Amino acid sequence: MMHQKMTAITALEHSVEIKAVSKTFGAFHAVNNVSLPIRAGEFVTLLGPSGCGKTTLLNMVAGFIDPSAGAIHIGGVDVTNVPVHLRDTGMVFQSYALFPHMNVFDNVAFGLRQRKFSKSEVTRKVMQTIEMMKLSGMEGRRISQLSGGQQQRVALARAIAIQPKVLLLDEPLSALDKSLRAQMQVELIEMHRNTGLTTIFVTHDQGEALSLSDRIVVMNRGQIQQVAEPIDLYSNPANGFVASFIGEINALPAAIYQASDREISLAIGDIRMTAPRRPEWKFGSGEMVKAFVRPEHVRMATSADAGSNVVTGEVLTHIYQGSHTITRLRIDGLGPIEMRLPGGDVVGRVPVGMPAQIAFDLSQVILLADNPN
Amino acid sequence: MTRQRPFFVQFLVPAVLVAVIFAAAMFNVLKYSFLEFVPGSLNVGGFTLENFTRINRPIYYWVLLDTFILSFATAFFALLLSYPISFALVRAERNWVRSVLVVLAITPLFTGEIVRTYSWMLVLGSDGVVNTALKSLGVIDRSVPIMYTRVGVVIALVQFAMPVMIILLATAISQINRDCEKAAANLGATPNTVFWWVTIPLTLPGILSGFVVVFAWTMSAFSTPQLIGGGKVLMISNVVYLQGFSSFNLPFAAVLSLVALFAALGSLALMKLLTARLEQNMATS
Numbered sequence: 317m318m319h320q321k322m323t324a325i326t327a328l329e330h331s332v333e334i335k336a337v338s339k340t341f342g343a344f345h346a347v348n349n350v351s352l353p354i355r356a357g358e359f360v361t362l363l364g365p366s367g368c369g370k371t372t373l374l375n376m377v378a379g380f381i382d383p384s385a386g387a388i389h390i391g392g393v394d395v396t397n398v399p400v401h402l403r404d405t406g407m408v409f410q411s412y413a414l415f416p417h418m419n420v421f422d423n424v425a426f427g428l429r430q431r432k433f434s435k436s437e438v439t440r441k442v443m444q445t446i447e448m449m450k451l452s453g454m455e456g457r458r459i460s461q462l463s464g465g466q467q468q469r470v471a472l473a474r475a476i477a478i479q480p481k482v483l484l485l486d487e488p489l490s491a492l493d494k495s496l497r498a499q500m501q502v503e504l505i506e507m508h509r510n511t512g513l514t515t516i517f518v519t520h521d522q523g524e525a526l527s528l529s530d531r532i533v534v535m536n537r538g539q540i541q542q543v544a545e546p547i548d549l550y551s552n553p554a555n556g557f558v559a560s561f562i563g564e565i566n567a568l569p570a571a572i573y574q575a576s577d578r579e580i581s582l583a584i585g586d587i588r589m590t591a592p593r594r595p596e597w598k599f600g601s602g603e604m605v606k607a608f609v610r611p612e613h614v615r616m617a618t619s620a621d622a623g624s625n626v627v628t629g630e631v632l633t634h635i636y637q638g639s640h641t642i643t644r645l646r647i648d649g650l651g652p653i654e655m656r657l658p659g660g661d662v663v664g665r666v667p668v669g670m671p672a673q674i675a676f677d678l679s680q681v682i683l684l685a686d687n688p689n
Numbered sequence: 690m691t692r693q694r695p696f697f698v699q700f701l702v703p704a705v706l707v708a709v710i711f712a713a714a715m716f717n718v719l720k721y722s723f724l725e726f727v728p729g730s731l732n733v734g735g736f737t738l739e740n741f742t743r744i745n746r747p748i749y750y751w752v753l754l755d756t757f758i759l760s761f762a763t764a765f766f767a768l769l770l771s772y773p774i775s776f777a778l779v780r781a782e783r784n785w786v787r788s789v790l791v792v793l794a795i796t797p798l799f800t801g802e803i804v805r806t807y808s809w810m811l812v813l814g815s816d817g818v819v820n821t822a823l824k825s826l827g828v829i830d831r832s833v834p835i836m837y838t839r840v841g842v843v844i845a846l847v848q849f850a851m852p853v854m855i856i857l858l859a860t861a862i863s864q865i866n867r868d869c870e871k872a873a874a875n876l877g878a879t880p881n882t883v884f885w886w887v888t889i890p891l892t893l894p895g896i897l898s899g900f901v902v903v904f905a906w907t908m909s910a911f912s913t914p915q916l917i918g919g920g921k922v923l924m925i926s927n928v929v930y931l932q933g934f935s936s937f938n939l940p941f942a943a944v945l946s947l948v949a950l951f952a953a954l955g956s957l958a959l960m961k962l963l964t965a966r967l968e969q970n971m972a973t974s
Contacts, residue, residue: 401876402877405875
């Protein structure tokens with residue numbers, strides 16, 4: 317029931333629109349000309365290393381930081397100059413920022429009371445939210461009596477109880493231990509499905525981003541590097557930064573020795589490959605590029621492999637992880653390469669120090685221009 | 690234990706010395722309170738309970754009550770005046786503003802009580818700064834008495850207590866999680882609501898301890914009520930002084946001292962009780 321009510325709140329095309337927003341602190345560009353439309357009901361993740369501007373951007377949407385340039389629209393209204401308390405956003409802080417002098421009920425009720433709901437309305441909405449966040453029976457508890465996971469749920473409940481126009485999550489899982497974090501990820505997904513709230517999630521954890529998001533916005537040095545759905549982002553990174561930041565990847569130097577309108581041929585060390593040309597590939601013959609190969613796309617060569625796709629390396633280490641093994645090899649002219657194979661057979665087959673013949677899954681090789689970004 | 694903390698015993702020596710001497714002094718005060726006063730002599734007579742019966746007179750009740758009221762008023766106004774200063778001290782964005790506030794707030798601590806009190810006499814007197822200013826502004830045509838009044842005493846006591854209050858409050862304010870204030874604003878609270886419903890409650894421990902410390906401290910104030918009150922405003926210490934060093938009735942002075950001590954301890958215990966309940970209520974309401 318709650319689900320329908322909440323999803324019906326907005327039918328606008330774009331719930332949040334960030335328009336050419338910049339923020340400078342002195343000479344430092346924390347956020348540099350960022351534009352990002354977010355659809356109603358979408359779960360968007362701002363992903364990047366610390367200092368990339370993702371938190372600054374979130375704080376500008378909430379109204380805690382004023383942009384130096386650009387505009388922010390929420391629900392179709394320009395809120396750039398609207399103070400925090402009139403923006404109708406719901407934020408979950410990294411520190412949770414629960415009110416320690418209030419119990420669970422009063423924490424969740426805080427936003428509703430500011431909105432002058434009647435006492436019975438407040439009680440109804442609070443109990444509804446508390447039930448949805450699986451906190452029933454804890455209304456009277458003090459914050460200090462709650463576990464980390466429960467505090468996290470109260471913080472979420474407090475933010476969604478007001479049915480905000482946009483839910484802002486500032487690294488909410490980073491304070492939890494690993495198993496709790498996995499569990500909270502599931503609960504976040506459920507919460508998002510139940511409420512249909514437009515959500516902006518900030519994290520530096522690419523795993524969280526991949527598993528939670530409808531779309532991921534990768535940021536670095538104050539600029540958007542790529543906006544894409546998780547699968548697209550993983551398999552088609554727009555540049556070297558995105559390729560290296562999302563998942564593990566081998567970045568290898570490659571030389572193009574033949575290029576036509578339809579195909580290009582290149583050499584990655586001793587490996588030679590020919591791939592159908594993609595429209596975004598602008599390189600010509602003789603150019604150096606970067607070939608990106610994910611560890612799961614490297615394997616032991618078999619007799620079926622063509623000689624041009626086989627290269628010999630020396631095994632440096634095996635890291636056995638139960639379901640799979642990460643093997644590091646050194647290949648002359650290419651440097652170290654990581655290979656990920658299922659199970660642990662490889663540990664016995666090619667012991668450390670022994671030579672191993674490996675091959676690439678050539679259809680999965682990603683080619684990008686050879687520049688820092 | 691001595692092996693783990695090799696200097697443990699040696700380090701305790703100064704503290705033990707101070708404690709022993711203090712206990713001996715307190716014991717003497719206690720002893721004197723049970724000894725007979727011999728008029729015209731510093732010597733004392735034998736055991737008596739007469740000193741304790743003598744205290745059962747309205748004048749001493751009034752002095753005690755007055756001390757309570759003046760201490761309470763001092764703590765209250767010191768709190769009221771110090772909170773904004775502490776707040777600005779912690780929250781000011783410009784470094785120089787903070788530095789100026791720290792210097793202004795803390796330097797009075799390095800001025801002797803007598804010097805400060807004497808300055809207040811110059812300010813509060815009938816030809817003092819306040820009266821002269823008010824007269825030249827035409828607010829009043831005759832000097833208003835501030836010296837030798839409770840108001841004057843409280844003004845000086847408040848200023849005397851403020852540095853300590855400011856330090857205690859500033860510590861409390863600097864320790865609160867500012868995300869709580871941001872969260873409240875984010876949930877729709879106006880800056881005013883954030884202050885009264887989040888900032889103040891979160892700094893309540895500092896507010897309470899500041900209040901209690903200043904209250905207890907002012908209970909034993911001596912030179913400020915002595916000089917500004919000029920004998921017209923008596924706090925318990927001034928009566929102890931009168932009995933002990935004007936009438937040389939040391940036994941009765943000892944009794945008054947004990948009464949003052951237990952009154953202070955009693956009121957601190959009472960406040961502790963009240964604040965414990967208050968804190969609990971705030972946490973469960």
